[in-house]
Amino acid sequence: MWNKLESRLKQRQAQDLIRQRLTLESGQDTEVSVNATHYVNFSSNDYLGLASHPKMAETMISAVKRYGPGSGASHLVVGHSKEHNLLEEELAEFVGTERAVLFSSGFMANYGVLTSLFDRKDLLVQDKLNHASLIDGGRASEAKMLRYAHNDLNSLQRQLKHQVDTKIIVTDGVFSMDGDLAPLPEILSLAESSQSQLMVDDAHGFGVLGESGKGSLEYFELEQGRVDIYMATLGKAIGGYGAFVAGKSTLIEALIQFARSYIYTTAIPPVVAAVNREGLRLVQSEPELRQNLQDNIQYFKQLAEEARLPLMPSDTAIQPLMVKKSDAAIRISQSLRDRGLLVVAIRPPTVPENTARLRITLTANHTKAHIEQLIEAIKDNIQVIP
Structure with missing residues (x-):
């Protein structure tokens, strides 16, 4: 070796x-x-420079005095605190979905979604330049995975012709190494016409794009409810750490029950959840x-x-x-x-x-x-x- x-x-x-x-x-x-x-x-x-914002530091100092530095366990044991719960509720309200669930990282969120929700009768269709976490999650999934040429709607349409139980299009909102945006209005139209679902990884759009910082969907003036699975991270524009998935209540409950990258890992510390909440407030107030x-x-x-x-x-x-x-x-x-x-x-x-x-x-x-x-x-x- x-x-x-x-x-x-x-x-x-x-x-x-x-x-x-x-x-x-x-x-x-x-x-x-x-x-x-x-x-x-x-x-x-x-x-947005929030990682060095004085209010973020003040929040962390206050929260660590109350909660200490660690979470002690996974969410489904005794690691889920009031701060986690409030953050999930505030994120869901901000992006306009029924519920949201926290993950310890964006990689774990994407991996958890793609490995827990789909089986061998399903099809994942991914942009070739998607983040590694989406590609790795797709490879580990029981579902068949196909990839379409970057932002190429014709290539995507060809891949969607396959007849399967469930088809889901998976794309970054902002591509992390190129900086360009996915053509979400056109992708949504294709998803709806082909009876496919859509997952958007908005790690580099959330907090930054759109009039109020809600991300790529707001940038294109699209309703959040038209996307089936929305993922974003908290360690970029929000200035903290972690990630979340937002969508319908059924989706979130399924992830809590079935996503191994959620179930079998220690929760982010409550102090970090508190800092993320402050970052979300600053996105809205500044x-x-x-x-x-x-x-x-x-x-x-x-x-x-x-x-x-x-x-x-x-x-x-x-x-x-x-x-x-x-x-x-x-x-x-x-x-x-x-x-x-x-x-x-x-x-x-x-x-x-x-x-x-x-x-x-x-x-x-x-x-x-x-x-x-x-x-x-x-x-x-x-x-x-x-």
Whole structure:
């Protein structure tokens, strides 16, 4: 076994695909410290800057005094607290569904849905660029899984012609590595005309998109009830940790009873649930954070266009700069780091072959000076891009 693992690691090293962990010595923010060096952070999913919001810290301090640091058990034993219960109720009310249920992570939520609700008579039809948790959940499911070309409605329609008991379309709302949105109005129309169900993973849309931050569905002015299964995470725009699934009461009860990734894991600590509740309140009470983020996105795109940078099409906080080759992506990332800018290179297998990129993420707390500094540094390295 060890020889085989060593061989695999050496192969990945030779292909410039070894990933390295960064150890932050500061809290999550637009400016962070790594190995005693200060960086402007353009790699965080903390889109609204809530992870460093003083009200979040105050809530955590207060909650830990009441509940302590741990939850002690799974939800179905004695790990389900009042804070969990209130958070589930508030999330369901916010997105407009009958109920919601918490999971310890987005990966566990997606895996739990796809492995517990469907059997071998059912069909999962997934976008090829869906998050790994959706793909892995589909592979582990008893249902048959097919994948359609990214955001290609014709490809999706062809896959939906199969005759099975239940067909469910599964898509990200915002694609995490490309930053583009799924064409949800058209996908919904296809789902309804083919008598299929729809699951949306809105990890990167929830809290950010839509007039009130309800996510991708609100962005497209779609009613929440038209989607059968809605999943979103709490560790991005909300600034906390965990995930939830929302929908009809029958769906939620089925997950509580059958989803092994829910049943057989320790609940997130009550203190974290309390912090998530505060994050949800801030999303609703401080809409200026979403406006700041949108202003930063537009300013970045304007400067990038003027500099003729090879950005991938995206109107969200995720702004990928296409580099193609992994070694070039690493070199540019390191050069930016030498100038105090943290922009992580994304390479296969996270993205397809020959699509390595710098995944630039913007937040509400970035300043115009931060963005201008980044654009100038990229312009100085543009010759590295093949």
